[in-house]
Amino acid sequence: MRYAMAIDTKKCVGCSDCVVACQTENNVPIGYCRDWVVEATSGTYPDLSMEIRSERCNQCTNAPCVRCCPTEASHIVDGGIVVVDHDECIGCKACITSCPYDARFVHPEGYVDKCTFCIHRVEKGENPACVSVCPTKCMYFGDTDDLNSEISQLLRKRKWKTLIPEAGTEPNIYYLT
């Protein structure tokens, strides 16, 4: 089983609902976030194009944060989700430095925090909070090992990219373009 997310940049309007839904669902303190929105415009008026993306931890298959963690607080659980054990985390920030996606931060309580794919919801068969709330339904969550899953089908049907593939992290967040 390999949990992954596909985000359709053709539909995302950058409203940041994913950000606030994550914050309230996961009690992320105000001033911090586990996901965020990026907007990139190219061209000169009036020949313009724009891509909007919701970004978060890429739940990498080859995760540098896990490899560099001295206490094994950062580890991978079933389905390939990278999680941080708050008790084991000593706040050394090695993982923050190693992450090419800038997806981690130090929680005010001292441990490193980041997106968990809402594992507590996924275990109950629900979608992550960001996917459930998105008004444009631009986010898809599922198992890419299951070739019949909606996400697998989308990845076969549509063009997609991952972020910074050259880092060799094998990210599991796909952007449909």
Added chain:
Amino acid sequence: MPKTLNRRDFIRISSLGLGGLAAANPIFDWLSGSVMANESLQETIKRIPTYCEVCFWKCAGWAHLNDKGDIWKLTGNDDDPHCNGRLCPRGTGGVGMYYDDDRLKTPLIRTEVDGKQIFKEASWNEAFDFIAKKMKKIADEHGPECIALFSHGSGGKHFGRMLKAFGSQNITAPSYAQCRGPREVGFFATYGEGIGSPERVDIRDTDCLVLIGSHIGENMHNGQVQEMSDAIDKGSTIITVDPRFSTAASKSKHWLPIKPSTDMALLLSWIHVIINNEWYDKKYVDKYTFGLDELKEHVKSYTPEWAYGITTIKPHVIRKTAKEMANAAPSVIIHPGRHVTWYGDDTQRLRAVAILNALLGSWGRRGGFYNPEKKKVAKLNIPRFPKPQKTWRDAFPGKFKLAGLALASGICDATIPAAGRDCSFKGWIVNGTNLISTLPNQANTIEAIQNLDLMVAIDTMPMEITGYADVVLPECTYLERYDNLRISGHREPTIALRAPAAEPKYNSKSAWWMAKELSNRLGLGDYFPFEEEEEELDWQLKQVGSSLEEMKKIGVKKYNRQYDDLYPLEGLPDYEFNTNSGKIELYSTAMEDEGYDPLPKYTAHEEPPTDFYRLIYGRAPMHTFSRTANNPNLTDLMDENKVWVNPKVAKEWGLKNNQEVWLENQDGVVTSFPIKVRVTERIRWDSVYMVHGFGHTDKRMSRAYGKGASDSELITRTKVDPVMGGTGMRVNFVTFLTEAPTKGAA
């Protein structure tokens, strides 16, 4: 330390500047640091139905409580056609309205101490006695009609009931004359019906969506955003007309970067092309419309070549986009927009939109405009309201003859005494609308307030308007109260319940309770026959086969349509429209009868002088007007606005990204605060753009004070729509001050 913005090259929409406020978040301390991520979260112990009050879309959802019984999070109700189980960012962040510690906490009465005016904390009894005494005095001296209610929210229904019982029907919202009024009048004059809210546009099923200055996706009207996304999925053609490369423009097949203020020329040219090429729906137009010959003659000279010179949109683009619409017809929507008070000829522009839709046969057809149905719910058994002796219209003899609702700006103007004016207002009750930001020309609003004998402001937050009140009443948030049922027209009729998820914080109270208590003191207790709002709701729900008990479990109740007429004109049946001719009036007899142009004409609007730029304003998806600017969850997503400047203009002025500037308008008015520059290709060189609702000047709103600048301050000039009194506000021009001005600076 929170993460900072400069670690990415792109612009993060979600700003993260408020790390210091973390401790203010009361849900933060539930998170135990001693467990794995998957064990650290509470289960929902209980959920209470509500419908959202952060904007007017009123999505139904659930307030979830945690194991301590506190409000944890808000989610959408799956059965609600407004949101389909998905709240927008404002709805999700609505929890911040409840937890905002800058809220109004107790009633306040203006009083003078040592020659200085201050607010004194008062009991509810003192506040109500003060208001009732003043209201009776105004009624005795001038008549009860001289008290007006301004409202934009659910509380308005309750205060409206009280005021109607008192003898005044002067009940108004800036959402009409400052927003959607021209659209309602333009469509009414054409089809005998307005658009309403939520808009009756069948975006979900359309093949072609045309947006004219309507920035869906940035205006987060939830159901429409969802349906636009469905349309993108389906491969529908989107055509966006906007001087700014909006989010919607970036999703469009065709973006027409029009010169601002020239939309009418484009619309008339599209009509010209569709008629001249005979691309209109002939059977539909023959059967249902009135005035095609007059229209044909009228648009004869409005060629794409003529329009090019005005709009800067190339003739072949005008023809190509007209063809796209005709190819999709009748599954096409020329969207009527929502905030349409731009240039003073707005009713006529919306008439042109209505006409274009009629030619393409989209009204009453799938993928065009559907016919919404509302559930009929029994009215309360209360005495008839007295008939007022006069209304706001008496202040404007012979003007704004097609205005369907009271004008907020009109009542404001009529509060300032003028020779020969029949109706001057002496009392304002203002609920849930920050008139300082929502009405144009702040100096005029403040002058009007100086002429009042009584001003009551009822709000959850210390908005600027509360600073001008004689009495301030703290309303509890929507998460702490019942309200009237939400009864809305949609593809299928629904009702939705709002129930309290928490006790009112501080000494705040619900609008229903305030209106009932005030009515009692005015001798109007019969109009609030129930002791508790619960009883009133339960009685009403039992009339439609439900109960308060049932609704508390389901939140939203769906009913079947009574009539099978979602698309009444499919198959072209006989149909009579509610117009003078019984037909869709391409040529409007109602307009002609009242002395207005029966067919829309192009009028050139004033252009910005040298070194000035047209001020265009709009919305960000995470904010509603100025009302969310202090919400801790939403300011965390965006806590200030920026002024968008084209790179060519920035180069001329030597402006850099994030440089602070002050904006000065054509009347010499300068913003109270500086605003950061956003140099972007997404805006035309003849305009600047900013999101409305920032630059708050009231220090009591600690997160909003001084953040960004207020477009409202710069809108000192309007062009008033002669048909219905809408205040066209895109007629202001601004220039940059790169040094702090000697006055007006913070």
